[in-house]
Amino acid sequence: MERLEETQTQGAQTGPQVGVVMGSRSDFETMQGALETLAALGVGYEVRVLSAHRTPGLLSTYAARAERLNLTCIIAGAGGAAHLPGMLAAFTRVPVLGVPVQSRALSGQDSLLSIVQMPAGIPVATFAIGAAGAKNAALFAAAMLAVTDSDVRDRLQAYRDAQTRAVLDEPWFEGHPQAGEA
Ligand SMILES: Nc1c(C(=O)O)ncn1[C@@H]1O[C@H](COP(=O)(O)O)[C@@H](O)[C@H]1O
Numbered sequence: 417m418e419r420l421e422e423t424q425t426q427g428a429q430t431g432p433q434v435g436v437v438m439g440s441r442s443d444f445e446t447m448q449g450a451l452e453t454l455a456a457l458g459v460g461y462e463v464r465v466l467s468a469h470r471t472p473g474l475l476s477t478y479a480a481r482a483e484r485l486n487l488t489c490i491i492a493g494a495g496g497a498a499h500l501p502g503m504l505a506a507f508t509r510v511p512v513l514g515v516p517v518q519s520r521a522l523s524g525q526d527s528l529l530s531i532v533q534m535p536a537g538i539p540v541a542t543f544a545i546g547a548a549g550a551k552n553a554a555l556f557a558a559a560m561l562a563v564t565d566s567d568v569r570d571r572l573q574a575y576r577d578a579q580t581r582a583v584l585d586e587p588w589f590e591g592h593p594q595a596g597e598a
Contacts, residue, residue, distance in 0.1 A: 432462040434557045435487045437478065437504070439467045439494035443517045447493045449547050450515070453554035457571045459561060466492075468499040475500075479507030488560050491553045492540075495519040498530040501540045511560070513553040514540040 434454060438447050447463075454461045466474055482490055487510050492501035495517030505512040516527030524545035532542040541556070543549035555572070562569035588594045 430460050432460045432485060433488050433561060434459055434461045434554075435478070435482050435485075435490040435510075436461050436463045437466040437490060437492050437500065438463075439465070439469075439498065439500045439517070441465055443493050443495060446517045446546055447491075447515065447550050450491050450493070450550040450554040453551050454557065457554070457558045457568060457575060459554075459558055459568060466500060466504070467494075468503040469497075475503055476507050479504060479510070482508055482510045489513055489557050491515060491550075491557060493517050493550060494531070495524065495527045496521070496530075498527040501531050501542075502534050502538065505534070505538050505540050512540050513556060514542045515549040515553050516542070516545045518546040 436447060436450055436454070438444065451461065451463065464478065465471075466478055468475060489511040490504060490508075491513045492504055493515035494500040496519045498514070498516060501512050501514030514531035516524050516531050518524035519526055528542070528545050531540055534540050543553045543556070555575075558568055558572050562572050584594060586594075
């Protein structure tokens, strides 16, 4: 009998706002950036290992849970024949953000195409391959929450401001103006 494996919940006071799922524990290194980014922005999340291939029966169970918890979205990372995001999207109206994990055989091209090429009718928002995609999916989830949550909106703005400052504070070649300087 398949069981929902791996559960961690951050932001337990209010319950999770975002679900993060991945096809295998081996995806954790890539998906960790999403978890860190959600935590940094104060977004409550839960994490599961779920697989369309290895735990197919759990997909509908998790989809029902996502609706019951009223999750804003589900971030789903998978590599290779990455069917997890699309199959999950087929089971729920909760928006699914797909992260193509970099596969060894095809460097994540397989993951990307498996996730992005959905037939019309069941959308999956698809992000970049690997760590950048995981981080951006979390930032996108925060931006969705920020529409109605002013605390998340302020933290997201502060994150962006800090990022801009970090670029401008970067040491530059002597005698050459930094971006934005005359
Ligand atoms: N793409 C999927 C799915 C799925 O789409 O349901 N389930 C597992 N996997 C992927 O298989 C790769 C290798 O997994 P293992 O390292 O466990 O063999 C992982 O990147 C995982 O996301």
